Amino acid sequence: MNDDLVFSGVQPTGNLHLGNYLGAIKNWVDFQTSKKCIFCIVDLHAITSSENRKELSENTKQVAAAYIASGIDPKKSTVFVQSNIEGHSELAWILSCHTPIGWLNRMTQFKDKAGKNKEKAPLGLYSYPVLMAADILLYKSNYVPVGDDQKQHLELCRDIAQSFNRFYDTNFFPLPEPIITGTATRVMSLKDGKKKMSKSDPSDQSRINMTDTADIIQKKIQRARTDSLPFPEDDTELKDRPEVENLINIYLSISGEKKQNIFKEFSGRDFKGFKEALSETVVSRMSKISNEMNKLLSDKDYLNAILLDGFNKAKEISETNMREIKKIIKFYSK
Numbered sequence: 001m002n003d004d005l006v007f008s009g010v011q012p013t014g015n016l017h018l019g020n021y022l023g024a025i026k027n028w029v030d031f032q033t034s035k036k037c038i039f040c041i042v043d044l045h046a047i048t049s050s051e052n053r054k055e056l057s058e059n060t061k062q063v064a065a066a067y068i069a070s071g072i073d074p075k076k077s078t079v080f081v082q083s084n085i086e087g088h089s090e091l092a093w094i095l096s097c098h099t100p101i102g103w104l105n106r107m108t109q110f111k112d113k114a115g116k117n118k119e120k121a122p123l124g125l126y127s128y129p130v131l132m133a134a135d136i137l138l139y140k141s142n143y144v145p146v147g148d149d150q151k152q153h154l155e156l157c158r159d160i161a162q163s164f165n166r167f168y169d170t171n172f173f174p175l176p177e178p179i180i181t182g183t184a185t186r187v188m189s190l191k192d193g194k195k196k197m198s199k200s201d202p203s204d205q206s207r208i209n210m211t212d213t214a215d216i217i218q219k220k221i222q223r224a225r226t227d228s229l230p231f232p233e234d235d236t237e238l239k240d241r242p243e244v245e246n247l248i249n250i251y252l253s254i255s256g257e258k259k260q261n262i263f264k265e266f267s268g269r270d271f272k273g274f275k276e277a278l279s280e281t282v283v284s285r286m287s288k289i290s291n292e293m294n295k296l297l298s299d300k301d302y303l304n305a306i307l308l309d310g311f312n313k314a315k316e317i318s319e320t321n322m323r324e325i326k327k328i329i330k331f332y333s334k
């Protein structure tokens, strides 16, 4: 049995930004040296929201290109599209029968996304965490690197796995562990440090898109909100300064620099120097990635071949596991 499997995914929502990169994709790259990895483009999740239902296939290729450009090696890792593999929806149904409604009612992301108009929210948005559990458990995954905002969904996934295992008196599903690493697992808006960086923020100034040019990145960082206090000396001076903390986290995450060194270098000064250093760091990393993404997107055959290969690898594991799951449930077998 493989007990070293990493699984994660990003939704093809269009307009990938720094939050997707630092909060997710960047942290996946290093796992490839020590573990078997499966990275999925979760398009079934994307259609839970009406604004994501357009240009699905282009956006799917964009995420695939972002994975590869960021350092996911398709020879080592399995990269595939969720909707290509039937097992995700099928297992989601089975797991939904092991998920009390009360558990779903606690999910804060649903409450945030559905807003006031809960009665009009689609059922799929509500049951989305069950589909996420199915993604993870279909491959019997052990580790799931995710951003901080997905922690609650991971806990639910473990509860569902346990509920299934207990009912059928089996230990078929492992209990996957969330891995929340990195200094910027939650990248915030450049305009409001209390809001997550998001592609649906009406202001483009609030985020750095993975396809922004160097010039645009520089301007956005220059105009990013800070405050009138000088650059902090230590962590205590970061209290109640979410915008400053966010910029520092972005810098640390990309540069790999130690926090103490940043405090030493910039403390007491205004933000001009720090913002220049930050711009340089972000531009040098992101422009490499966006160039590579553009190259990949102009060679569709190459990307398609990667996704086909990933599909074949994912199909084999998912079909084996689905057969086992059906045996455990004792469904009639033709």
Ligand code: TRP
Pocket (backbone or CB within 6 Å): 007, 008, 009, 010, 011, 042, 045, 131, 132, 135, 136, 144, 145, 146, 150
């Ligand atoms: N829900 C995750 C997000 O919005 C995406 C996701 C779907 C995922 N299925 C997953 C992440 C399985 C990790 C594992 O970011």
